[in-house]
Amino acid sequence: MSAGYISESSEWTFELIERYNQEIGQIAEEYRLDTYPRQIEIISAEQMMDAYATVGMPIGYHHWSFGKKFLQVEQNYRRGQMGLAYEIVINSNPCIAYLMEENSMMMQALVIAHAAYGHNSFFKGNYLFRAWTNADAIIDYLLFARRYLSDCEERYGEEAVEMVLDSCHTLMNFGVDRYRHPPQLSARKERARQQEREAYMQTQINDLWRTIPRKEADAPPPDRVNYPPEPQENILYFIEKNAPLLKPWEREIVRIVRKIAQYFYPQRQTQVMNEGWATFWHYTLLNTLYDRGKVTDGFMLEFLHSHSSVIYQPPFDHRYYSGINPYTLGFAMMTDLRRICEKPTDEDRRWFADIAGSDWLETLDYAMRNFRDESFISQFLSPKLIRELKLFSVLDDDRKNRLEVTAIHDEGGYRHIRKALSDHYNLSQNEPNIQIVHVDIEGDRALTLRHHQSRRRPLHRSADEVLKHTARLWGFDVRMETVDESGKVVNTRECSLEN
Amino acid sequence: MQIIDRRLNGKNKSAINRQRFIRRYREQIKKAVGHTISERSISDIDSGDKINIPRRDIQEPSFHHGQGGVRETILPGNREFISGDRLRRPEGGQGGQGGDQASDQGEGEDDFVFQLSREEFLEFFFEDLALPDMVKTQLAQVTEHRRVRAGYSHQGVPTNINVVRSMQGALARRIAIGGPHRRDLKKTRETLAEVLEDRALSEAERKERVTALEAEIERLEGRLRSIPFIDDYDLRYNNRIDIPKPTARAVMFCLMDVSGSMDEQRKDIAKRFFILLYLFLTRHYERIELVFIRHHTSATEVDEDTFFHSRETGGTIVSSALKLMLEIIQERYSDSAWNIYAAQASDGDNWTDDSPLCGKLMADDIMPLLQYFAYVEITASEHQSLWHQYAEVAAIHGHFAQQAISGAEDIYPVFRKLFKKETA
Numbered sequence: 001m002s003a004g005y006i007s008e009s010s011e012w013t014f015e016l017i018e019r020y021n022q023e024i025g026q027i028a029e030e031y032r033l034d035t036y037p038r039q040i041e042i043i044s045a046e047q048m049m050d051a052y053a054t055v056g057m058p059i060g061y062h063h064w065s066f067g068k069k070f071l072q073v074e075q076n077y078r079r080g081q082m083g084l085a086y087e088i089v090i091n092s093n094p095c096i097a098y099l100m101e102e103n104s105m106m107m108q109a110l111v112i113a114h115a116a117y118g119h120n121s122f123f124k125g126n127y128l129f130r131a132w133t134n135a136d137a138i139i140d141y142l143l144f145a146r147r148y149l150s151d152c153e154e155r156y157g158e159e160a161v162e163m164v165l166d167s168c169h170t171l172m173n174f175g176v177d178r179y180r181h182p183p184q185l186s187a188r189k190e191r192a193r194q195q196e197r198e199a200y201m202q203t204q205i206n207d208l209w210r211t212i213p214r215k216e217a218d219a220p221p222p223d224r225v226n227y228p229p230e231p232q233e234n235i236l237y238f239i240e241k242n243a244p245l246l247k248p249w250e251r252e253i254v255r256i257v258r259k260i261a262q263y264f265y266p267q268r269q270t271q272v273m274n275e276g277w278a279t280f281w282h283y284t285l286l287n288t289l290y291d292r293g294k295v296t297d298g299f300m301l302e303f304l305h306s307h308s309s310v311i312y313q314p315p316f317d318h319r320y321y322s323g324i325n326p327y328t329l330g331f332a333m334m335t336d337l338r339r340i341c342e343k344p345t346d347e348d349r350r351w352f353a354d355i356a357g358s359d360w361l362e363t364l365d366y367a368m369r370n371f372r373d374e375s376f377i378s379q380f381l382s383p384k385l386i387r388e389l390k391l392f393s394v395l396d397d398d399r400k401n402r403l404e405v406t407a408i409h410d411e412g413g414y415r416h417i418r419k420a421l422s423d424h425y426n427l428s429q430n431e432p433n434i435q436i437v438h439v440d441i442e443g444d445r446a447l448t449l450r451h452h453q454s455r456r457r458p459l460h461r462s463a464d465e466v467l468k469h470t471a472r473l474w475g476f477d478v479r480m481e482t483v484d485e486s487g488k489v490v491n492t493r494e495c496s497l498e499n
Numbered sequence: 500m501q502i503i504d505r506r507l508n509g510k511n512k513s514a515i516n517r518q519r520f521i522r523r524y525r526e527q528i529k530k531a532v533g534h535t536i537s538e539r540s541i542s543d544i545d546s547g548d549k550i551n552i553p554r555r556d557i558q559e560p561s562f563h564h565g566q567g568g569v570r571e572t573i574l575p576g577n578r579e580f581i582s583g584d585r586l587r588r589p590e591g592g593q594g595g596q597g598g599d600q601a602s603d604q605g606e607g608e609d610d611f612v613f614q615l616s617r618e619e620f621l622e623f624f625f626e627d628l629a630l631p632d633m634v635k636t637q638l639a640q641v642t643e644h645r646r647v648r649a650g651y652s653h654q655g656v657p658t659n660i661n662v663v664r665s666m667q668g669a670l671a672r673r674i675a676i677g678g679p680h681r682r683d684l685k686k687t688r689e690t691l692a693e694v695l696e697d698r699a700l701s702e703a704e705r706k707e708r709v710t711a712l713e714a715e716i717e718r719l720e721g722r723l724r725s726i727p728f729i730d731d732y733d734l735r736y737n738n739r740i741d742i743p744k745p746t747a748r749a750v751m752f753c754l755m756d757v758s759g760s761m762d763e764q765r766k767d768i769a770k771r772f773f774i775l776l777y778l779f780l781t782r783h784y785e786r787i788e789l790v791f792i793r794h795h796t797s798a799t800e801v802d803e804d805t806f807f808h809s810r811e812t813g814g815t816i817v818s819s820a821l822k823l824m825l826e827i828i829q830e831r832y833s834d835s836a837w838n839i840y841a842a843q844a845s846d847g848d849n850w851t852d853d854s855p856l857c858g859k860l861m862a863d864d865i866m867p868l869l870q871y872f873a874y875v876e877i878t879a880s881e882h883q884s885l886w887h888q889y890a891e892v893a894a895i896h897g898h899f900a901q902q903a904i905s906g907a908e909d910i911y912p913v914f915r916k917l918f919k920k921e922t923a
Binding site for chain 1: 563567574611
């Protein structure tokens, strides 16, 4: 039998990595995983820390905040508080997966299955990634960005570039388009385009931003519409296109940060699914490898040990509890989905009439392609899983003295929990809703942001800092009004450039 | 699929980002370094440092929710709750009553901690001292090396071959590889002897067996012969490694006036003055002993902690310290075996009648024994008698230097001559 094993020692070699990749690849093909070509890179622990610190953008531009992250990672690693991530994988074509040289052969195989097949096929298949990211171009774009920024540093000084970057970084989460405009050109779209062009022309001829405000005091203001005509939620985009005083290179930096934010936006929306999918596949692929007698019992024991620590979910009152582990939730949901397809119970048939008993490969593939965390959970979280994880929901109202348990894992609570958990992953609910509503073109050119408060949740006080950065980019005063659900202004902040 | 080995590509990709981080938080780091200097003993100064920065100082701001309002959380691992239960808010700010303030306190608790390397630490230390660049590099670098034996290695140049070790290795290898052949050989020879003795065999049979066995013996002997006497693999080389440096030993005397007028700030400047001399000495001496002498009207030898942190009142008689130093030198540090350096910090006060005695002690008895004596007077007022007496000493002895200073940046000139000798 031993002749069938790919390897028996825990030492890896390049030949063995190649062999494992072939074997895993063959099984992946049988499961019809559709992936980008793979590129596997072997790096040292220190390089892993580098990659980690730059959020997996090994060729990103330079900024002190990455240095801060690096120091943090390094310190934790040295103290032994944290193992390094097994892998980093980049959504690019070819898909680059990093393997750390310290890993054992088993870990390398695990990472290949997890990253080079799991994440890779997710990047290629999921609708958000397909719509928002361009895997073919990202590496080139990052290279361009880095070169552009270092050119700027040479020309305008590191400090100046750093200042712009700092300001952009504070608004990074507000530099993304959340919804794609319909691709077909509607009349409205056409008009918007034209307005955009017009606005562009206006900036060119400096009418919108004429230095001396017109003083036709008596004439009633011509029927000028509010500017911008519709609230804008992509703050960085608006600044890039409209900030009056930005120099062209500053505008380009705003654009770069915005583009990178947009590139990462799908990842932020699919963390549970993405990790769940990759974990499900490394588990399935390596188990198949074992069933076929390709790996030893020792390999399997080592694998199960690290697999189960990855998907460990401490209970809420545990000292290591820090939120719901996306690996646990994702893996459990994917596995559960397969179970519902293969061995549905009566309960499953009631809850998931359309998929109970269907082909599990097709159903999983469909789920991977067409959902993000929020919709995935609201669609597929089963009562059985809610019971297994013993989920319960707690309502915290700062006007009441006590917290209230609103639902637990019982018949009356499933739907509530599913809805609440799904909301938890809904970025547009999770992040404050802030939009640009007005620019005082006629007057002091101040920019007005409106924060729509929901459930009385206030902004963190660092919002004042962010306003300063916004004002720095905008070049004029920035105001922010917070309105409650009835539309009443409950709070205003202001940052004027004089102080 | 493609496999690329990136391990040899540069690490330290984050080095630039790290530098930028340090540059940005210069002020905070400097404060932390200053704190370390006052806490740490002089002989510990020459290493890296752990820096703590309050986390809220380096927070990157963003629009996000603060505490408060209504929120609903899903938690795993329910054991005893049923819906409708009302619970007390857990302590520790989680509940959100305190709003922003509570969360800020929460953040402040865990500082951002990271390690500053030795070079970075020294750079911060040098910053206020206004050292010339040349001196900075000289102090920060460990330049001199000495080669010492460090076992054996598989690689090396032929001149370093260690014959005994190599032959030992070769012998062991020959025994190990030849073992099975030798065993077979022995067995075959025994069989041959038996065959020759065996009367039961016919002549033809015996001849045939003997020929076969002899052929086997020859083959095995050939095998044994073909084991190389010495192989590349056996070679062992004497291994030598570089270890930083120097040769002799030195003793450094720190003399300080601890009368009431020397406040914490002056002591801090004095400490930097002593550290600088110490750093200089570590470049040149393998072993440095520190002797701390403090004085007011009488002098005592103390440990470092007492030296910097206790305070006395009363008058000042400098000669008491000089006499004590002289005694210690004669007792423990003969000038033939030790290089003796001394650094004295004072606010310039001295009992007027004592100053001539100090001058005489220095000029006649002490200076001939010393490599260098540096005196700093940390004062803004007029020089008093001691300064003038020392000025005369300086006129006689080239290795005496004195300087009146008001801040850390004035320290360096007092060592100028000392460092100049080195950098020249």
